Amino acid sequence: MFDDGEKQIDRILVLVERCPEPLKLKCFEVLLAAYANSISRPTREPAAAREETGAKAVPIPEAPEMPSLPPDVLARFKNMAKRSDIDVEDLLGFFDITGDTFKLHAYKVPGAGKGTKTRNVALLVAAKSYLATGTWSADWKEVKSEAVNQSAYDMNNYTFALKKSEGDVFKTVESGKNIELTSAGVAAAEKLLKSLVVDGDDNADK
Amino acid sequence: MPTSDDLEAFHARLRELKARLGKLKSAEVTRPDLIQDLAAAAKDWLRDSQGLRTVDTIEPEALEQADECMRQVLNSTATRGRASAYRSKLEPVIAIFVDAIILPLIRHEGNPHQVAARQLQALFDGLCTPDEQAYVDEAAKCMTVSCHRASIIMLWAAAIARIHATVANVGFAAFNAALTKTVARKAAPYSYVKAGPISSLPELQRMRDYDLIVVGMELWSYDLPVFGELDRLLSTRNGVAHPGMLHPTALDVQQFAAKTASLVFSKIRP
Numbered sequence: 347m348f349d350d351g352e353k354q355i356d357r358i359l360v361l362v363e364r365c366p367e368p369l370k371l372k373c374f375e376v377l378l379a380a381y382a383n384s385i386s387r388p389t390r391e392p393a394a395a396r397e398e399t400g401a402k403a404v405p406i407p408e409a410p411e412m413p414s415l416p417p418d419v420l421a422r423f424k425n426m427a428k429r430s431d432i433d434v435e436d437l438l439g440f441f442d443i444t445g446d447t448f449k450l451h452a453y454k455v456p457g458a459g460k461g462t463k464t465r466n467v468a469l470l471v472a473a474k475s476y477l478a479t480g481t482w483s484a485d486w487k488e489v490k491s492e493a494v495n496q497s498a499y500d501m502n503n504y505t506f507a508l509k510k511s512e513g514d515v516f517k518t519v520e521s522g523k524n525i526e527l528t529s530a531g532v533a534a535a536e537k538l539l540k541s542l543v544v545d546g547d548d549n550a551d552k
Numbered sequence: 553m554p555t556s557d558d559l560e561a562f563h564a565r566l567r568e569l570k571a572r573l574g575k576l577k578s579a580e581v582t583r584p585d586l587i588q589d590l591a592a593a594a595k596d597w598l599r600d601s602q603g604l605r606t607v608d609t610i611e612p613e614a615l616e617q618a619d620e621c622m623r624q625v626l627n628s629t630a631t632r633g634r635a636s637a638y639r640s641k642l643e644p645v646i647a648i649f650v651d652a653i654i655l656p657l658i659r660h661e662g663n664p665h666q667v668a669a670r671q672l673q674a675l676f677d678g679l680c681t682p683d684e685q686a687y688v689d690e691a692a693k694c695m696t697v698s699c700h701r702a703s704i705i706m707l708w709a710a711a712i713a714r715i716h717a718t719v720a721n722v723g724f725a726a727f728n729a730a731l732t733k734t735v736a737r738k739a740a741p742y743s744y745v746k747a748g749p750i751s752s753l754p755e756l757q758r759m760r761d762y763d764l765i766v767v768g769m770e771l772w773s774y775d776l777p778v779f780g781e782l783d784r785l786l787s788t789r790n791g792v793a794h795p796g797m798l799h800p801t802a803l804d805v806q807q808f809a810a811k812t813a814s815l816v817f818s819k820i821r822p
Contacts, residue, residue, distance in 0.1 A: 416807040446698055446801045447664035479671055479806055487670070490556060491662015494655055501560055501650065522557050524674065 354381050415443065422477050430540040440543050441474070448478050453542055455496045461507035463498035464489070468508060469515065469535040470542075472527050482527040482535070489525065553603035556658045562600070563649050565593055570642050576635035587629050590638060594626035597645075604653070609660040614652035621645045668802040669695040672703075672809045676710075679817040681717065684710045691809070700800040701792035704808050708761075708789040711816040715764050716756055718822050722771065724751050730770035741766050741779065761786055772820050781815055 358377040365373045415423070427434035442449045450470065457463035471492055472484040489508075493499040500507065508519045515531030527535060554562070572586055581587060601615050601622075624641045660666065669692040676688045687710035694703035719727050728749040734742050747763040750756050765782045768774060774782075788808060791798045800808075 416803055418807055418810075419803055443803070446700065447668065448801075448803050449664045475671065478668075478803060479675065479810060481674075483674075485667050485670055487556065487658070487661035488667045491658050494658050494662070499658070501654070522555065 418480070419477060422480065426473075426477065426536065426539075430536050430543075432540055432543055436543050437539075440539070441477070448474070450474055450492075454546075455492075455498060456538075456541070457498070460493075460498045460500045461503065461510065463496055464493045464500075464504060464507040465511050465515070466538055467492045467496055467498060468511075468525055469527070469531065469538050472525065472531070473535040473539050476532075476535075482532050484525040484527075486522055486524060553606070554600045556654055556661055558600070559649075559654050559657060562593075562597065563646070563654065566642055566646050566649070569593060570639055570646060573635040573639045573642070578634050578636040581633055581635050581638060590625055591629040594622040594629070597622045598626070604657065607657055607660045609656035610653055611656075614648055617648065618645045618653065665696045665698060665802070668806060669693070672806060675806075675809050675813045676817060679813060680710070680714075681822060683717070684713045684817075687713060691805075695802060695805060698802075700802060700805045701798075703805045704789055704792045704800060707805075707809055707812050708785065711785070711812050712761055712764070714816055714820055714822065715768065716753075718772070718820050719756055719764075720753065721822055724749075724756075727756075727767070727771065731767050734767050734770050741783070761789075768820070774815075774819055778815055778819070781811060785811055785815070 355378075358374065358381065361377060362370050362374045423437055424434050427437045430437075440451055440453070442451050453470075455463050455466050455470070457466050468484045468489045471489050472482050475484060476482045490499065490504065493504065505519070505521050508516065508525065511531075512519045513528075515528060515534050517526040517528050517531075519525055569586075569590060572589075573581070581590075598619060601619050604610055604615055605612065621641050621644050625638060628638060628641070672695055673688060673692045676685070680688055687706050691703040691706035691710070694700070694706060731745070731747060731749060735745050737743065745763045745766050747759050747767075750759065762783070765779060765786065768782070769776070769779050785808060788800075792800060
């Protein structure tokens with residue numbers, strides 16, 4: 347394992363010598379840790395070497411690909427996936443995080459009428475907001491826009507449709523203001539999201 | 553710029569005016585209150601429509617058509633006009649208003665960049681002074697056009713504005729005392745502080761941000777882990793302020809904003 351250990355330590359010491367005095371110890375620790383990591387991690391056998399020896403390739407299990415997300419966001423994804431008993435990969439797959447914005451992938455919101463659909467859209471938008479910022483609240487304008495996209499927007503009854511769930515899943519509903527979720531709302535949002543992630547909209551709470 | 557809520561209310565106002573005019577059939581409109589309401593609606597629209605021209609989801613032709621009709625309404629209020637003539641000018645606007653103006657504006661408001669910008673501003677609700685809010689608003693504007701590096705720089709500027717204002721409030725004597733205590737310590741990060749005592753705002757403004765957040769441990773009693781988080785924020789700010797390969801996303805900016813709000817604006821009170 348430490349075949350070239352002495353040589354590597356010598357190289358590390360040369361590099362450490364170049365550092366300012368107060369940073370030398372830290373630098374040594376960092377470089378030593380990097381070296382230790384490099385020899386403890388399993389490495390893939392080069393394809394060319396395998397071809398020469400005729401050895402059969404032993405598949406090394408791939409670490410699951412995690413998109414580049416800020417640690418806090420990724421932690422919220424993992425926690426929500428754990429609470430909802432779903433795979434974090436599946437949960438991540440419900441959101442578009444490839445570009446420079448964070449949005450919901452294409453989906454069909456469940457609900458019998460425009461009012462229920464609007465309520466469900468607000469729950470999903472709040473869940474998305476929680477994952478992005480840690481706050482269970484839905485942006486009024488985003489909910490409206492999503493409702494339009496889902497053909498659930500009824501200009502004359504939009505506020506009324508949301509007001510119907512005030513005190514139940516929403517704390518307060520005031521035109522133009524963010525819609526905060528109650529604890530029942532958080533549970534409803536997670537249940538709805540899970541139903542969409544696992545089954546599409548077929549078994550969602552209507 | 554008006555919101556979609558404002559435009560929905562305006563649409564209802566136009567329909568109400570049309571209904572009032574309908575009661576007069578084709579008679580001349582002589583009631584001063586109705587004429588005033590028509591003129592006010594026309595003026596309001598002509599003012600608001602200017603702000604809507606920056607909305608890329610609304611076709612300019614729709615705005616021009618609405619502008620033309622409302623201009624005619626306004627001109628008619630200065631002459632003797634019949635109710636039927638007013639109605640014929642309002643009807644085309646009412647007919648296109650929802651599909652060509654309100655719904656496109658709703659889509660614009662729901663654009664992920666716009667949403668992220670509003671969420672960023674919401675994080676600082678009630679935490680900022682007007683001076684600091686100007687930086688936060690500028691950061692939000694940067695978010696709407698995907699200028700995420702610029703947004704982070706503006707957020708850090710807001711944080712430093714808070715720190716400067718708070719130092720000015722406690723006074724330079726108190727700050728210098730905290731600085732003296734800080735530099736007396738030999739271990740890192742205290743030993744990296746290079747600043748000397750100050751006696752004026754320009755000297756404070758020239759001070760390194762790093763020195764300020766180290767002295768902050770003494771001055772505002774936050775601990776080493778909080779300093780560590782602030783140091784990481786400063787490092788991120790420096791990373792995006794210089795040419796490099798760092799390309800923060802909207803989510804990165806939101807995390808930066810959330811930490812700035814909680815670590816600086818909630819902990820360091822002016």
